[in-house]
Amino acid sequence: MLRYILQRLLLIPVLLFLFSVMVFALVQAPPGDYLTSYIATLSSSGSSLDQAEIEALKAQFGLDQPVYIQYVRWIQSLLRGKLGLSLEYQRPNVELIAERIGLTLVLALSAFVFTWIVAIPLGIYSATHRNTLLDYLTTVLNYIGVATPNFMLALILMWWAYSQFGLSVTGLFSREFEQAPWSFAKVIDLLKHIWVPMIVIGMAGTARLTRVMRANLLDELNKPYMTSGRARGLSEWQLVMKYPVRLAINPLASTIGWYLPEIFSGSLIVATVMNLQNIGPLLLRSLINQDMYLAGSILLIYCFLAIIGTLLSDILLAWLDPRIRMEKT
Amino acid sequence: MAGVEPNLAQPEDTHLPQDRESESAALPIPPEEQTGVGESLLPATQDEERISVASNWTLVWWRFRKNKLALISTAILLFLVLIVLMPEFFATVDPEETDARLAFIPVQGIHWLDEGRLKPWVPGVAGKRDPVTLRMIWTTDESQKIYVRFFAPGFSYKFLGLIETDRHLIGTVDSGQASQVYLLGTDRLGRDQWSRLAYATRISMTIGMASVILSVVLGLLLGGISGYFGGWPDMVIQRTIELLQSLPVIPIWLALTAALPRTWSPEKVFFAITIILALRGWTTLAREVRGRFLSLREEDFVLAAELSGASQARIILVHMIPTFTSHIIATSTLAIPVMIVTETSLSFLGLGMRPPAISWGVMLQEAQNIQTLALAPWLLTPGLVVIVAVLIFNLVGDGLRDAADPYSH
Numbered sequence: 007m008l009r010y011i012l013q014r015l016l017l018i019p020v021l022l023f024l025f026s027v028m029v030f031a032l033v034q035a036p037p038g039d040y041l042t043s044y045i046a047t048l049s050s051s052g053s054s055l056d057q058a059e060i061e062a063l064k065a066q067f068g069l070d071q072p073v074y075i076q077y078v079r080w081i082q083s084l085l086r087g088k089l090g091l092s093l094e095y096q097r098p099n100v101e102l103i104a105e106r107i108g109l110t111l112v113l114a115l116s117a118f119v120f121t122w123i124v125a126i127p128l129g130i131y132s133a134t135h136r137n138t139l140l141d142y143l144t145t146v147l148n149y150i151g152v153a154t155p156n157f158m159l160a161l162i163l164m165w166w167a168y169s170q171f172g173l174s175v176t177g178l179f180s181r182e183f184e185q186a187p188w189s190f191a192k193v194i195d196l197l198k199h200i201w202v203p204m205i206v207i208g209m210a211g212t213a214r215l216t217r218v219m220r221a222n223l224l225d226e227l228n229k230p231y232m233t234s235g236r237a238r239g240l241s242e243w244q245l246v247m248k249y250p251v252r253l254a255i256n257p258l259a260s261t262i263g264w265y266l267p268e269i270f271s272g273s274l275i276v277a278t279v280m281n282l283q284n285i286g287p288l289l290l291r292s293l294i295n296q297d298m299y300l301a302g303s304i305l306l307i308y309c310f311l312a313i314i315g316t317l318l319s320d321i322l323l324a325w326l327d328p329r330i331r332m333e334k335t
Numbered sequence: 336m337a338g339v340e341p342n343l344a345q346p347e348d349t350h351l352p353q354d355r356e357s358e359s360a361a362l363p364i365p366p367e368e369q370t371g372v373g374e375s376l377l378p379a380t381q382d383e384e385r386i387s388v389a390s391n392w393t394l395v396w397w398r399f400r401k402n403k404l405a406l407i408s409t410a411i412l413l414f415l416v417l418i419v420l421m422p423e424f425f426a427t428v429d430p431e432e433t434d435a436r437l438a439f440i441p442v443q444g445i446h447w448l449d450e451g452r453l454k455p456w457v458p459g460v461a462g463k464r465d466p467v468t469l470r471m472i473w474t475t476d477e478s479q480k481i482y483v484r485f486f487a488p489g490f491s492y493k494f495l496g497l498i499e500t501d502r503h504l505i506g507t508v509d510s511g512q513a514s515q516v517y518l519l520g521t522d523r524l525g526r527d528q529w530s531r532l533a534y535a536t537r538i539s540m541t542i543g544m545a546s547v548i549l550s551v552v553l554g555l556l557l558g559g560i561s562g563y564f565g566g567w568p569d570m571v572i573q574r575t576i577e578l579l580q581s582l583p584v585i586p587i588w589l590a591l592t593a594a595l596p597r598t599w600s601p602e603k604v605f606f607a608i609t610i611i612l613a614l615r616g617w618t619t620l621a622r623e624v625r626g627r628f629l630s631l632r633e634e635d636f637v638l639a640a641e642l643s644g645a646s647q648a649r650i651i652l653v654h655m656i657p658t659f660t661s662h663i664i665a666t667s668t669l670a671i672p673v674m675i676v677t678e679t680s681l682s683f684l685g686l687g688m689r690p691p692a693i694s695w696g697v698m699l700q701e702a703q704n705i706q707t708l709a710l711a712p713w714l715l716t717p718g719l720v721v722i723v724a725v726l727i728f729n730l731v732g733d734g735l736r737d738a739a740d741p742y743s744h
Contacts, residue, residue, distance in 0.1 A: 024578060032587070035594040153725040155676045157683060158718040161699075165708045165715065174705070271585035275680050279703070289586060290684060293593035305590055308583040316581055 010324060014317055025309040026084070030077045033298040033305070042296075080299065084306075092292070092300045099303045103285060107307070109178060110284035113277075114269045116200060117208035121265070125212045126255065129219025133227060133254075134246055144216065151213025157275045160206045164280065175202045176281045203280055207273045211265055215258065222257055226250030259322045266315030271308055395661050398738035405734025408727040415540060415724060422537045423492035425504050426530035427516050430693055436462075437525035439711045440473050440517045449480065456480040457516055470710075481515050483507055520713040522701045531693050532717060538694040540724070542605065543675035546612035547667045553613060554620030555663070559651060561621065562628025569625075576618045584615060588677065592686040601692035608687055612674050620666060627659045661739035669732035672725035679721050695721050 045060070071079070092099050132141045167173040178199045179192065186192055226232075227250055235245045274286035281287070285304050292301040400406055418425050443457040459479030462471045487506025494500045507516055519528035561572040591611045595604060631637060640650045675695075681687030682696025683703075690697055698717040702708055708715065 021578070021581065025582070028582075029590070032590040032594060036596070149726060149729065150722070153672070153722050153729060155680055155718075155721060155725075157680060158699075158721065161702060161708070161715065161718065164705050165712060168705050169709045169712070176705070267581075267583050271583040274585050274589070275684060278684060290589065290686075293590055293686070301590065305583075305586050308586040309581075312581055312583040 007324065011321055014320060018313055018317070021313055022306070022310065026081060026306060027077070029302050029305045029309065030080060033293075033296075033302045034073055034076070036296055080302065084303075092297055095297075095300075099300050102288065102300065103303060103307065106283055106285045106288060109282070110270070110273070110286070112196075113178075113200065113203060113207065113273055113282065113284055114266070116204045117211070117269050117273070118266065120204050120208040121211045121215055122258075124208075125215035126219055126258075128212075129216045129254075130223060130246070130251060132216065132220040133223035134242075136224070144220075148213040148217050151209050152217075154210070155275075156206050156210055156272060157279045159209060160203075160276050160279045163202060163206065175199075178203070178282050203273075203276060203282055206276050206280070207269060210272075211269065215261060215265075218258060218261065219254060222254035223250055226253050256326055259326055260319060262322065263316045263319035266318065267312035270311045270315070391661070395735075395738045399734055402734040402737065405730050408730035408734070411723070411727050412731055415536060415727075418533055418536045419540045421495055422533035424494065424502070425533040426527075427489060427503060427506060427518065428527045428530050429490055430526060430531040430534045431691065432526065434525040436471070437521055438471060438523055440521040440525070441475065441711070442520045442713045443475060443517050445483065445518070446480075449482075454482060455484070456482045457518075459515065460517070481507055483516060519716050520711065522698075522711070522714060523707070528698075528713060528716060531698060532720060535693045535695050535698050535717060536720065538605070538688060538692060539675055539678060539696070539721075542609055542612070542678045542688075542694070543671045546609045546616060546674045547670045549609060549613035550616030550620055550670065551663065551667050553617035555624055555656070557617065558621030558624030559628060559656075562625035563632065563647075563651060563655075572621070573625075576621060579615050579618050582615070585677075585680070588612075588681060589684070589686055592681050601688065604688060604692065608678060608681070612677060616670060616674065619670070620663070623662070623666060624659075627662075628655065631655050631658065661735070665732055665735035665739045668728060668735055671732075672728040675721065675728070676725060 087100070092102055095102060128144055132144045135141050164175055167175045178196055180195050180199070227246075229250070231249060232245065235249065236242075240248075273282075273284060274289065276282070277284045277286035278290055285307065289301060289304040289308075291297075292304065440460055440462075443460065445455050445457055447453060447455050449456055457480075458475040458477045459481055460473050461476050461479075462473050464470070465472050483505055484507075485505055486502050488501045489503040489506045491499060491501040494502075505516070505518070517527055517529065519532060521527055522531075557572050561569045588611060591614075592608065595607050599607070636654060637650060640654050645654070678687055678694065679696035679699065682689075682694050683699045685700065688694040688697050695717045699715075699721075702714040702718070
């Protein structure tokens with residue numbers, strides 16, 4: 007087990023290196039760079055930079071160097087824990103990201119917890135009360151839940167809350183807390199706001215997991231050990247919860263591998279629509295403005311989160327299921 | 336698909352029933368189920384005979400049509416494909432026609448009856464400028480009836496790109512009022528939502544299907560190489576798949592589409608996005624194809640074909656692939672909605688298709704502002720179409736998967 011985890015941990019730097027090359031190539035790919043778009047913005051507002059200033063800025067950001075040197079410099083600063091300077095905000099990227107990474111994690115994890123808390127009981131109910139009204143309703147809702155893009159759900163909820171109650175469900179904080187330092191009151195305010203985005207982000211996953219749980223449990227419910235349990239006089243509740251549910255949850259652990267990364271990156275679009283202060287909108291803005299070091303750093307963070315998500319699920323699976331543990335070590 | 340029809344003379348078909356029997360030892364249901372299909376759908380006398388001679392595709396179809404939900408979804412899907420083929424026919428006006436004075440006209444519902452007779456009409460709209468906000472306020476006027484009819488003349492276009500015509504699905508009886516019918520209202524620039532939706536359906540659906548077709552080609556090719564030949568190509572391909580699958584999808588797609596030059600024409604962007612979507616789409620399919628190849632490689636019918644001197648290409652194309660074609664079709668049907676949602680999301684964020692191209696996501700860009708939405712909720716209709724499209728693709732795909740693969744449960 008330990009060896010297996012170590013092997014996986016050793017793989018992380020390799021993956022991160024490959025991803026960093028890929029990411030750098032990506033943010034480097036668009037024609038022009040931050041300076042050209044900056045100059046374009048300046049000239050559209052009437053002012054301009056003279057050639058000397060442009061050269062100075064180029065040298066400052068290393069934009070006059072060949073691509074591979076830019077990459078090496080970026081990696082060097084990454085290894086020193088610096089993520090470079092945002093060309094647009096003129097602030098260290100570490101600061102910009104640190105402000106938002108906490109909220110990114112809180113948002114994604116709360117959506118994740120929401121999914122499991124809702125999907126498992128719903129799946130159990132659906133499977134044990136097969137072909138009842140509530141089961142059909144769950145199935146219909148699951149199909150619609152999977153079919154609705156999460157930004158669409160966000161739009162519908164925002165529109166509904168605004169037109170019915172004049173409420174704005176965007177953002178994660180009330181206006182007075184937005185810039186305020188962290189305090190108990192701010193946390194309470196966050197809790198008041200976070201549930202709408204949490205449901206929006208978690209919905210598609212909830213729908214899918216409910217279906218998986220229902221199908222898994224249905225498979226188990228037909229097994230002979232159920233009959234034998236009943237024959238021994240176990241109550242239905244005890245019987246279902248003690249054996250088939252435990253077996254049916256097991257494969258769900260493998261969904262974490264794709265589901266956690268999906269929540270992280272899926273929250274990106276919702277965050278943009280609902281104006282949530284996580285790293286999603288920051289990435290979008292930096293991509294559009296060709297703020298390449300910021301974009302690159304955020305992309306790498308997403309890659310890192312994806313790797314961690316997969317790793318966690320693999321370890322969890324190996325821990326839960328001795329067959330996998332044996333096979334892999 | 337003619338070559339796919341199992342013919343008892345070919346080795347792989349003698350294999351199929353055997354394979355089924357051996358599998359059905361563990362699963363007692365399938366043989367009964369197959370007879371069950373026949374019994375419920377055919378006169379009892381011809382039953383046995385028809386099942387024993389039915390090709391694999393006929394069996395799939397019999398199983399598929401038992402699923403009513405999937406059948407209804409297929410009908411809706413065919414209708415959407417019809418719109419994809421000829422959006423001009425469904426549009427009432429030119430989708431690019433803008434008139435800022437006609438902005439945010441609400442939905443005019445079609446009334447089918449007029450004084451007890453079937454004579455469809457839409458109520459006229461009258462605009463008044465709000466003295467405070469200077470915004471046009473539209474009211475529908477039920478007393479002013481604009482009669483509409485089917486196959487009415489309108490702007491001329493080439494039907495299926497071939498025949499010049501000016502007929503449209505719906506239009507005004509009095510051709511002078513052509514632009515007065517806004518079945519789904521208008522947007523910020525006074526463009527007709529209904530007509531734009533027809534064109535958007537073409538682009539969004541085509542992107543979804545094209546990228547899946549590309550994924551299938553790549554998946555078959557690379558998955559086939561990986562599974563059939565094994566060795567180092569298998570290693571390289573499997574590691575590539577693992578690498579691609581551990582990438583965070585949406586951020587990477589955003590970065591890729593953001594890298595597309597702003598100056599590109601809509602056609603170029605269209606192809607680029609199709610390729611970008613397929614870049615990861617093929618991995619799932621390649622894995623499945625590889626798995627199938629690995630298990631099929633050991634089968635007797637492949638050995639038989641080899642001994643009969645069939646070339647490798649022939650073994651793969653004629654003998655191996657047909658045994659899992661239905662499965663590929665089901666999997667790719669289920670992949671289309673994912674592509675559609677991704678394209679819509681990217682375009683919605685302004686990084687996918689861009690105006691003047693019209694796609695569902697491009698249309699939804701107009702619905703980003705919540706105040707505008709409160710004023711003109713009909714701007715959300717493209718989103719509803721997305722949901723419906725994804726839903727029916729999923730239902731058809733599920734139906735196909737169950738029909739193609741009765742042993743999956």
